[in-house]
Amino acid sequence: MTQEYQKYYVPEQSPWPIVGAVGMFLIAFGAGSFVKELSSGGGYGGYLLLAGMSVIIFMLVGWFNNVINESMSGLYSPQMDRSFRQGMSWFIFSEVMFFGAFFGALFYARMFSVPWLGGADNNVMTNAVLWPDFQAIWPLVKTPGGGETTAMGWQGLPLYNTLILLTSSVTIHFAHTGLEQNKRKQLIGFLGVTILLGCIFLFLQAEEYIHAYTEMDLRLDSGIYGNTFFLLTGFHGLHVTLGTLILFIVFLRVLKGHFQPDNHFAFQAASWYWHFVDVVWLCLFVFVYIF
Amino acid sequence: MYRTACILFAWGLGIGSASAKDLPLNMPRGVTDISEQVYDLHMTIFYICCIIGALVFGAMFAAMILHRKSRGHKPAQFHESTKVEIIWTTIPFLILIGMAIPATKTLIAMEDTTEADLTVQITGSQWKWHYKYFDYNLEYFSLLATPMSQINNRFKKEENYLLEVDRPLVIPTGKKVRFLITSDDVIHSWWVPEFAVKKDANPGFINEAWTKVNEPGIYRGQCAELCGKDHGFMPVVVIAKAPDEFDTWMAEQEAEQRQAKEKEKELLGMNMEMDELMTLGEKVYLARCAACHQPNGQGIPGVFPGLQGNHMVTQDQEAHIDVVINGVNGTAMQAFGKQIGLKEMAAVITYERNAWGNNTGDIVQPKEVYEVMQK
Amino acid sequence: MSKVIEQDHHEHHDHHHPSGGIKRWLYTTNHKDIGTLYLWFAFIMFLIGGCMALVIRAELFQPGLQIVDPDFFNQMTTVHGLIMVFGAVMPAFTGLANWMVPMMIGAPDMALPRMNNWSFWILPFAFFILLMSLFMEGGGPNFGWTFYAPLSTTYSNDSTALFVFSVHIMGMSSIMGAINVIVTIFNLRAPGMTLMKMPLFVWTWLITAFLLIAVMPVLAGAVTMVLTDKYFGTSFFNAAGGGDPVMFQHIFWFFGHPEVYIMILPAFGIVSTIVPTFSRKRLFGYSSMVYATASIALLSFVVWAHHMFTTGMPLFGELFFMYCTMLISVPTGVKVFNWVATMWRGAMTFEIPMMFSIAFIILFTIGGFSGLMLAITPADFQYHDTYFVVAHFHYVLVTGAIFSIIAAVYYWLPKWTGNMYDEGLAKLHFWCSLISVNVLFFPMHFVGLAGMPRRIPDYAIQFADFNALISVGAFAFGFSQLIFLYLLIKCIRENHQVPAKVWEGADGLEWEVPSPAPYHTFEKPPLIR
């Protein structure tokens, strides 16, 4: 049992977290004021929000610079690498639960609230007395309150987007094997393609939104169907944006030659994140678009 | 036994002053079969918990007294026993099953709202209840009747302080009464402890509950879900009457409601005096509007707009009438058109336009209110 | 059971000494510093939240409206609940985890030290925002800590957006803190420290951290939906658009119920550490304790709707949630029985940490019993939203979570400061707290059963006597905590050197490093036999 055990690197004091905390404060306070001022007008919330985001970006650059330098100067141990990996996995798990809340809302609306408003289960009187004209169908194109909208089909843009994201998951996998086998060309090529696919996805999604708003009368406030549609696809889109950005940074680092076949946590994390975003989309495609 | 124990406890804490009989100590037994079942269930679980507690704490205190170091006790070495663990997993489990059976029975009975003799729709809104009898031509609002002077400690609080309303719900005894409970704004909860009925009033949905009261009487409860500022001032009062008395009462009420409707029509031709409108208006304002816009008309900044010097109230009369009749959708400002008669409406609007230094001199007549209502 | 094979503190002292002054605290990556920050922050929040409770109790001292208006009263209730839950209990446990988990498993620090700093420092900002919103025009959040829609959406005041974002930040802080704890435990244990050799405090925190990561994002989702419902026209919680106000409650309580176990599992860990120490006997049924904790955590995901029995769920749902909730008593009972069995035939002494732990066991069990009563659906129709519920959760939270935290502080304070606390003051603190807390919360059972609803600023006159008594208890309990504050400061400043192993019967790695624990411990891992 006298196995020798690596010394663990404990980083020195760092100013970045407190900078980040100030940034978060500005973001939260700014966003809080900004949202309020959307309806009441005036105010400085938007500026605070922007300031906060700049501080956070500044913090991220500084923080990651530190981390990268440490990593490059060989201060890290396999154990540390494990810590990062586990940390990333748990972070992704928390993201899964975040999406879970919205999928939960979707399923609740489909399985309970909408049927109940239509008189199902113990809610016969709900329909008879309060919403006599309402019929429960999903997608909910006519709300109990009388709002009307159109449902988004799964063919066309959503289908293309599905294919694009699926492909991008494959390409990032190839990029990863390229990295592991030290094939730089394969790595750079496939990573580039992945980023490109991410961008195309975002572009098509923007198209889809414009289409929904201008031609289909499907808006964020179009009842529970529009709500779940836009919040789920919207948060997903946000994650794709973030994922693409991360991949882009990783791409730059690849060009600089930062990663080794046996030491590339950042790359690994980015690719996990990308796969996660991809899986979320599959669920979306199935439950929001198809069924 | 429970009472004695509790009273002893209360005395121990030094509340001997209040006559112990009146101390609020336990759940009421209630006046329905269901409420009695619930009470029995409550007492059963309570006693079971007491017994388990006595055993567990007893063992613990025994250990604390006997096995202390100061008495020279040497620690034993045992620290595991699968057998014991299994025993004290199984026994509580069996006890729980014993509790679950009667609980399930009672619950199933409580949720069976079929075959009711009478149906009443109960609608909560900030901060009053509205009762509507199905199969009869009767509906009305029920508001807190305790005067502000008692709440503000200017007058002595009376016996039913905060538990009294202007128009209680009246139901017949011995009949199964079904309640359809819903809300116009936020979530409220309609609760009468003596019936063991507590059901949330969810806006946009109807919850069902029922009761069958055995004894005539007046039963009091309160709103039981935080519903904003005056959540504490939203009592429920139910009068249970023998069926024949209920029928006479109902006939009277229906007749009254019909007459009131006819009177409304007469009002249209009437011209009322400023003084009359102002006195009536103040009364209505204090009863219906002051909860939000405050007795001094200054509202609560950021929550309820002030009406003193308010642009709409001092200038645009038609918009003013319209707001009070139709409310503002999606805000706490309700559509009072359904709640207040023409005369009162005219009065309260006149009052707002002339009170607190608003002094517009405008007189609003019932007819004008009626005209806006028709639009 | 364990022993530090090699412990050399002078080997590399040169790198990263803390810089002095405020910078030490702002920039720190040291788990002990961060633990200290968390603990002080929690204590300050406890005092602030307690002052709000005192406002509530002062208003409720007599029937009638005297001190505050109803809207402000609701703000006090809401912010009291939020601050105590997210600002006092949770950070206090995180602080204890920061201090103790690395020391207990023989790790040099937390796994992600910089993130550790970040997850602390965003907290004060979050609460600053929340507290500031109280001074806005229209006031702060007034919809209860449970912020049920549509009271928190359509009918709330303008501070709601700030409330939403401050909750987001609290959530991020908890998630990061939890990730740190989990990764530390999985990855930084000293060689030989297998999972089933870990101290129970570490085990309970491992499971707590899992709960946190699983449910805090759901809370974030809930507040996000509140935000969009209020400001962006969505209708998640509005029937006119096909949503349902009750859906909010499902989402909230899916977070909320595991949340209450987040606030009690580490407490179980603390008591399981202290009771064996002062019984001088190994914890009875270590592995069953671990399994019981895990079962409580798993069950906690399927009982949430017991907070919603009166919302009109279908019968099937009510039955399901009733049965599952009742089941939780079984593993919790196992814990209580194991503690008693640990004391049984031990050689007990009654130092202050032990006193608080014993009080915990009794009073938490009382709170658990009332919880079980609440779980019985037909009876809950009577109890729901009355002071009976308030009594229940203060028994499990104040005499449960808070008492365990106090016990933990007394237990490890000598290790942290190197000084023994003033025993006499501590005794005074204990007895004052114990008596006043029962005067404070026990009569709440009575008024609740007799029908006093919660969250009301004024009540019917038959409740007057008990409420006056309760308020007296509240002030007494509050001022008892000032003794604690004084004692802490005294202990930090005065010098009553203690040995490395402060308590005779204590067991664990933290007692093998000197007192006060040096800035860096276990830079070389100890070897566990």
Ligand code: HEA
């Ligand atoms: C630390 C926090 C904590 C803990 C540990 C618990 C523990 C439990 N709680 Fe509690 N609860 C809260 C915090 C907590 N609760 C809060 C904050 C609220 C209110 C939220 C709000 O609305 O604002 C609440 C509300 C609440 C309700 C909703 C009441 C209502 O609003 O109508 C219910 C209903 O079932 C409930 C049940 C339980 C149960 C069954 C347990 C069980 O875990 C208890 C198990 C323990 C025991 C039973 C004792 C020990 C066991 C034995 C000695 C074994 C033998 C015993 C038997 C077989 C009986 N709780």
Ligand code: HEA
């Ligand atoms: C861990 C959580 C926790 C803790 C510790 C407490 C502690 C206390 N709680 Fe709280 N409480 C909740 C969690 C908690 N509570 C929750 C979740 C709710 C529900 C909220 C809701 O309905 O939405 C609630 C609701 C609640 C109510 C019901 C309000 C209502 O329904 O309207 C009441 C009423 O008595 C109350 C009282 C108290 C009291 C007297 C204490 C005491 O123990 C407090 C003791 C501490 C002090 C009094 C501080 C001491 C400090 C000083 C004396 C001065 C210090 C000086 C300076 C700082 C300058 N609480």
Ligand code: CUA
């Ligand atoms: Cu209505 Cu509370």
Ligand SMILES: [Cu+2]
């Ligand atoms: Cu719960």
